Amino acid sequence: MRVKEGSTKKAKQIALKWIDSNLKGYKTKIKLGLPEYDDRLKNWRIPLFPIQDKTLLIGEIKVDYNLKGIVETTELKLVRSRIDKNNNSRSTQKLKSPSKSKFYPAPISNKVILGDSAKVLEDFPPDTAQLVFTSPPYYNAKPEYSEYVDYVEYLDFIKKIFKRCHSVLSEGRFMVVNISPVLIRRTSRKTSSRRVPIPFDYHRLLVEVGFEFIDDIIWQKPEGAGWNVGRGRRFKADRKPLQYKPVPVTEYVLVYRKKTDKLIDWNLRKHHNLDLIEESKILGEYDVTNIWKIHPGHSKIHPAIFPEALAEKVIRYYSFKDDLVLDPFGGTGTTAISALNLNRRFLMVENEQKYYNYMKERLIKANEENLRIDFDIHEEFNNHVE
Numbered sequence: 001m002r003v004k005e006g007s008t009k010k011a012k013q014i015a016l017k018w019i020d021s022n023l024k025g026y027k028t029k030i031k032l033g034l035p036e037y038d039d040r041l042k043n044w045r046i047p048l049f050p051i052q053d054k055t056l057l058i059g060e061i062k063v064d065y066n067l068k069g070i071v072e073t074t075e076l077k078l079v080r081s082r083i084d085k086n087n088n089s090r091s092t093q094k095l096k097s098p099s100k101s102k103f104y105p106a107p108i109s110n111k112v113i114l115g116d117s118a119k120v121l122e123d124f125p126p127d128t129a130q131l132v133f134t135s136p137p138y139y140n141a142k143p144e145y146s147e148y149v150d151y152v153e154y155l156d157f158i159k160k161i162f163k164r165c166h167s168v169l170s171e172g173r174f175m176v177v178n179i180s181p182v183l184i185r186r187t188s189r190k191t192s193s194r195r196v197p198i199p200f201d202y203h204r205l206l207v208e209v210g211f212e213f214i215d216d217i218i219w220q221k222p223e224g225a226g227w228n229v230g231r232g233r234r235f236k237a238d239r240k241p242l243q244y245k246p247v248p249v250t251e252y253v254l255v256y257r258k259k260t261d262k263l264i265d266w267n268l269r270k271h272h273n274l275d276l277i278e279e280s281k282i283l284g285e286y287d288v289t290n291i292w293k294i295h296p297g298h299s300k301i302h303p304a305i306f307p308e309a310l311a312e313k314v315i316r317y318y319s320f321k322d323d324l325v326l327d328p329f330g331g332t333g334t335t336a337i338s339a340l341n342l343n344r345r346f347l348m349v350e351n352e353q354k355y356y357n358y359m360k361e362r363l364i365k366a367n368e369e370n371l372r373i374d375f376d377i378h379e380e381f382n383n384h385v386e
């Protein structure tokens with residue numbers, strides 16, 4: 001689409017009018033960013049910032065492509081609380097000297113919650129988690145949990161949950177996501193299968209919600225393990241150029257950090273207990289390169305789990321003992337089991353009753369030290385629990 005002159009001004013006017021009638025009392029505290037036309041969504045996206053800080057994205061207003069009205073906005077409640085939070089942290093910054101104060105995580109005990117992460121995580125305060133490690137649903141790869149109308153809807157859903165992760169994660173801490181492209185099988189002989197490059201779209205989502213890219217680790221599965229060998233069959237037989245399709249044997253482990261102007265050294269210096277840093281040191285052998293060779297996980301209960309060995313590496317490298325590890329797509333609870341083994345706390349959210357039940361069973365069995373674990377059902381799930 002060719003953007004007409006004056007369109008950004010018009011988009012801003014529509015957004016301002018909306019702020020006027022929906023965010024009374026906050027109007028003078030919000031600044032609009034530059035409207036940008038999104039070719040994918042076919043609408044205008046206008047970022048919102050608090051007036052004093054243009055680096056802090058607090059929401060977005062989407063205006064339709066022919067500039068007639070609002071299509072969608074960030075939830076009002078969230079925009080308000082982000083502005084309030086920003087103001088509060090500014091006023092406390094003036095009172096306390098941040099350079100001297102230590103960082104204390106929120107004292108939240110181990111939790112497993114049956115619910116939708118997009119809702120559940122709204123109930124938790126900032127600084128709840130010191131690491132997020134997760135593997136989101138791989139779009140519509142497995143019919144068992146394919147629930148998205150299309151890829152755009154899927155990415156919007158993932159972005160919403162990444163935003164929630166960002167707001168509960170402590171400053172400068174890590175968000176690690178296991179994901180890979182997925183194969184969408186052909187529907188007939190006249191069509192071809194497609195690989196959807198999810199990790200590459202995730203990068204944009206993660207940056208937009210306020211993370212900064214750190215590393216791309218390749219999880220390599222050993223020869224023969226979990227391979228989709230059918231993919232290279234045609235080429236193997238015919239050997240004609242253009243038909244070449246390698247068999248995928250890797251997944252990504254994407255490493256991001258909650259954006260801050262502080263160095264990692266700041267996270268180490270601010271930690272409230274230097275003994276815990278010492279106890280969390282990774283001694284002996286470690287992965288020197290970004291290729292990690294690990295066998296895939298298998299479960300009779302769940303079609304897409306990651307192995308404990310992967311969760312253990314991530315937790316060891318990117319958290320300290322006693323930190324809280326959040327997994328918003330909990331599945332069978334692999335992240336929690338590894339956190340338990342490594343003396344970290346955990347917060348797991350899962351929206352499927354059968355996986356929640358299994359995770360609960362698994363954790364009760366693994367909890368040899370009888371640590372406190374709260375099992376909870378989020379309010380909106382109370383009605384349809386079996």
Ligand SMILES: C[S@@+](CC[C@H](N)C(=O)[O-])C[C@H]1O[C@@H](n2cnc3c(N)ncnc32)[C@H](O)[C@@H]1O
Pocket residue numbers: 115116117118134135136137138145302304305306307328329330331332333334335349350351352355
């Ligand atoms: C790839 S699996 C994670 C498996 C997990 N890493 C394991 O090892 O067991 C993704 C999980 O996210 C869950 N899920 C999907 N949407 C969700 C949502 N909105 N809130 C919470 N969980 C969700 C699915 O039911 C599925 O179990």
